[in-house]
Amino acid sequence: MRTRSVLLLALLAVVVLVTACAPKTQVVKETVVVEKVVKETVVVAGTPQVKEVVVTPTPKPMDAPGSIKLNASGATFPQPLYEDWAFAFSQRDPSVVINYAGGGSGQGIKDIKAGTVDFAGSDALLKDADYQEKPNLQLIPTVAGAVVLAYNIKGVDATITLDADTVVKIYQGKIENWKDPAIAKLNPEIKFPDLPINVVHRSDGSGTTNIFTLYLSAVSEEWKNGPGAGTAVEWPVDKLGRGQGGKGNPGVAAAVQNTNGAIGYVELAYAKSNNIRYAKMINAAGNVVEASIPSTMAAIKDAKFDDRLGAIIVNSKQPDAWPIAGFTYLIIQKDYQDCKKAEKIVNFITWALTDPGAADRAAKLLYAPLPKEVLPRVMEAVNKVTCNGKPVVSK
Amino acid sequence: MNTCTVARRLRHVPTSALGRRLEHGDVLFRAVIALAALSLLGLMVGVGLMLWLNSQPTRAAAGWSFLTSTVWNPVDEQFGAVPFIAGTLTTSLVALLLAFPLGLLIAIFLAELCPARLRHVLGFMVELLAAIPSVVYGAWGIFVLIPRVVTPLGHWLMQTLGTPGRFPYLPIFEGPFFGASNLAAGLVLAVMILPTIAAISRDVLLAVPRSQREAALAIGATRWEAIWQVVLPYGLSGILGAAILGLGRALGETMAVTMVVGNVAQLSASLLRPGYTMASVIANEWGESRTILYSSALIEIGLLLFVMSLLLNATARLLVWRVARKTPEQRA
Numbered sequence: 001m002r003t004r005s006v007l008l009l010a011l012l013a014v015v016v017l018v019t020a021c022a023p024k025t026q027v028v029k030e031t032v033v034v035e036k037v038v039k040e041t042v043v044v045a046g047t048p049q050v051k052e053v054v055v056t057p058t059p060k061p062m063d064a065p066g067s068i069k070l071n072a073s074g075a076t077f078p079q080p081l082y083e084d085w086a087f088a089f090s091q092r093d094p095s096v097v098i099n100y101a102g103g104g105s106g107q108g109i110k111d112i113k114a115g116t117v118d119f120a121g122s123d124a125l126l127k128d129a130d131y132q133e134k135p136n137l138q139l140i141p142t143v144a145g146a147v148v149l150a151y152n153i154k155g156v157d158a159t160i161t162l163d164a165d166t167v168v169k170i171y172q173g174k175i176e177n178w179k180d181p182a183i184a185k186l187n188p189e190i191k192f193p194d195l196p197i198n199v200v201h202r203s204d205g206s207g208t209t210n211i212f213t214l215y216l217s218a219v220s221e222e223w224k225n226g227p228g229a230g231t232a233v234e235w236p237v238d239k240l241g242r243g244q245g246g247k248g249n250p251g252v253a254a255a256v257q258n259t260n261g262a263i264g265y266v267e268l269a270y271a272k273s274n275n276i277r278y279a280k281m282i283n284a285a286g287n288v289v290e291a292s293i294p295s296t297m298a299a300i301k302d303a304k305f306d307d308r309l310g311a312i313i314v315n316s317k318q319p320d321a322w323p324i325a326g327f328t329y330l331i332i333q334k335d336y337q338d339c340k341k342a343e344k345i346v347n348f349i350t351w352a353l354t355d356p357g358a359a360d361r362a363a364k365l366l367y368a369p370l371p372k373e374v375l376p377r378v379m380e381a382v383n384k385v386t387c388n389g390k391p392v393v394s395k
Numbered sequence: 396m397n398t399c400t401v402a403r404r405l406r407h408v409p410t411s412a413l414g415r416r417l418e419h420g421d422v423l424f425r426a427v428i429a430l431a432a433l434s435l436l437g438l439m440v441g442v443g444l445m446l447w448l449n450s451q452p453t454r455a456a457a458g459w460s461f462l463t464s465t466v467w468n469p470v471d472e473q474f475g476a477v478p479f480i481a482g483t484l485t486t487s488l489v490a491l492l493l494a495f496p497l498g499l500l501i502a503i504f505l506a507e508l509c510p511a512r513l514r515h516v517l518g519f520m521v522e523l524l525a526a527i528p529s530v531v532y533g534a535w536g537i538f539v540l541i542p543r544v545v546t547p548l549g550h551w552l553m554q555t556l557g558t559p560g561r562f563p564y565l566p567i568f569e570g571p572f573f574g575a576s577n578l579a580a581g582l583v584l585a586v587m588i589l590p591t592i593a594a595i596s597r598d599v600l601l602a603v604p605r606s607q608r609e610a611a612l613a614i615g616a617t618r619w620e621a622i623w624q625v626v627l628p629y630g631l632s633g634i635l636g637a638a639i640l641g642l643g644r645a646l647g648e649t650m651a652v653t654m655v656v657g658n659v660a661q662l663s664a665s666l667l668r669p670g671y672t673m674a675s676v677i678a679n680e681w682g683e684s685r686t687i688l689y690s691s692a693l694i695e696i697g698l699l700l701f702v703m704s705l706l707l708n709a710t711a712r713l714l715v716w717r718v719a720r721k722t723p724e725q726r727a
Contacts, residue, residue, distance in 0.1 A: 231685065
């Protein structure tokens with residue numbers, strides 16, 4: 001007991017030292033697994049707190065380390081997080097090895113329908129045809145991401161503000177120049193140069209494009225009936241010769257940074273970690289908001305889930321919500337044949353969604369975790385997973 | 396002792412002296428190499444068959460309109476391949492027009508005029524250029540070629556040749572121009588296919604018999620006349636083959652093109668506008684293609700590209716063989 005507390009003290013000292021040198025918002029976390037009690041030392045802005053979390057005891061007999069392999073593929077947007085979660089979870093339960101292979105949402109959906117993976121990741125909702133083909137599939141929202149508009153205007157150093165109408169018109173090609181009165185009206189303090197707008201979009205099919213076009217469809221009837229929403233759409237501005245596509249977030253960012261007068265949409269996480277300047281938006285409530293984890297979480301609060309747990313959260317009515325946001329999902333089976341796998345999948349998702357350490361990991365990688373308002377609804381579906389008709393989670 | 400003398404000696408050895416064991420080895424060896432060759436054929440047929448079968452849904456739904464429609468709208472599942480075919484041909488032809496003359500000049504220098512010691516160094520450089528990964532070319536295109544070369548060049552072309560209503564006006568240089576464009580892709584491709592064209596043309600020129608040059612020089616031709624009027628016409632079909640092999644490489648190039656072409660599925664006459672190529676659209680959209688029709692449309696584009704490359708390569712091979720058959724005598 002004595003050695004343990006000495007160890008803990010030493011650990012705390014190290015942690016405090018590290019935080020003293022680090023920027024003040026940084027969260028340093030050490031997870032020590034001792035028997036069935038997990039100590040999570042979370043230090044926020046210099047105040048150390050030690051939490052003791054009792055972990056559900058692993059059922060006996062213990063499974064051999066690495067004996068249960070869970071294969072998954074799909075969306076690349078949450079891949080860094082899923083890999084991080086998989087690593088952290090395998091430290092808690094060494095019997096599980098999770099291999100998330102990426103490949104895109106479309107690939108994930110194809111794979112889970114073909115039964116070649118145990119679960120899949122997708123940024124896009126499943127379609128009615130998918131459910132008719134495979135009624136056994138269940139969506140589980142895991143985290144949300146925000147999409148921001150990066151821009152490059154030589155001579156403008158301030159952060160610009162845009163609203164739904166101007167963004168739609170820029171992507172329709174109707175606003176052609178940064179000097180347009182509609183943009184000037186939103187930014188009275190900024191003097192815009194006479195500069196044609198070059199509109200950049202993703203060239204690869206992507207969940208980011210899906211979120212962005214869902215937003216454009218939500219705020220504009222004309223967009224909804226024209227190009228519509230999807231992982232790849234026919235961009236009206238391309239027809240005018242003023243659009244271009246970049247491959248992936250890096251491709252869009254490079255195109256924006258290399259072209260004077262360019263604007264393009266990228267993921268918040270990517271923009272933040274690469275110091276790319278992005279616009280503020282006026283949201284549905286009429287407030288000027290900045291993209292961040294809290295403003296993304298605000299957009300999820302009043303998420304309206306359909307009976308398959310899909311939800312579109314763009315253009316949220318919440319006063320401080322970032323308007324261009326979307327969930328990413330895991331696709332699991334409602335009923336598994338392999339009971340060991342079913343149990344581990346349920347354990348993994350339960351841990352990922354409810355454990356504060358997992359939420360910290362998500363926030364650190366700039367994904368917005370599920371807020372407590374929506375968690376019960378999601379966990380209800382996770383707990384309903386069965387194995388050959390028998391519930392995996394005992395009541 | 397060179398290979399010729401070895402062959403001559405073998406021919407003089409009476410067959411009985413070689414014994415039966417070698418004959419067994421011959422049979423086995425023949426079977427093994429035949430199998431290897433057949434596996435190649437099987438692979439080709441397999442790929443073609445896979446593309447044909449998996450593109451069935453689009454072929455049934457869109458029919459021939461797939462080859463004539465300019466609309467690519469994944470949301471409404473309307474698929475037409477014209478912008479991609481046009482983009483592939485445009486960028487590849489631009490690349491060929493730029494790389495062929497340069498590649499041929501390099502080849503002539505290496506084969507005819509270059510001092511032997513420099514020839515090895517330069518030849519090595521040419522082959523090194525071919526070994527650079529295409530994604531490196533793409534990154535170079537984005538960060539160096541587009542801002543430093545394509546942007547000033549494009550603006551100049553647009554202002555001097557591409558303004559409607561002002562003489563001289565060429566629609567291929569019409570704006571708006573933002574950097575990523577068919578021209579940028581053509582330039583990157585030109586650099587990428589240069590080693591192919593230069594290396595094969597050099598080999599073709601080296602294969603032209605020395606007697607041809609000697610005859611030309613003997614009747615009083617200058618070095619210049621011997622090269623342009625005797626050596627080049629002799630190797631012409633082989634040089635054309637080199638050009639077509641370069642074109643084939645340009646057609647299938649994916650990564651570097653995707654990074655600089657702009658990826659816009661619109662048909663446009665202008666080289667300064669962004670475009671799209673067949674290989675790029677497959678690479679870009681495959682991962683997120685949700686529906687069977689969407690995937691099979693991408694596979695059908697793959698099928699078209701497969702057929703195009705096959706035809707081109709077959710033509711190139713025929714041309715190279717023609718010149719090779721004319722030249723039994725190899726130059727050292």
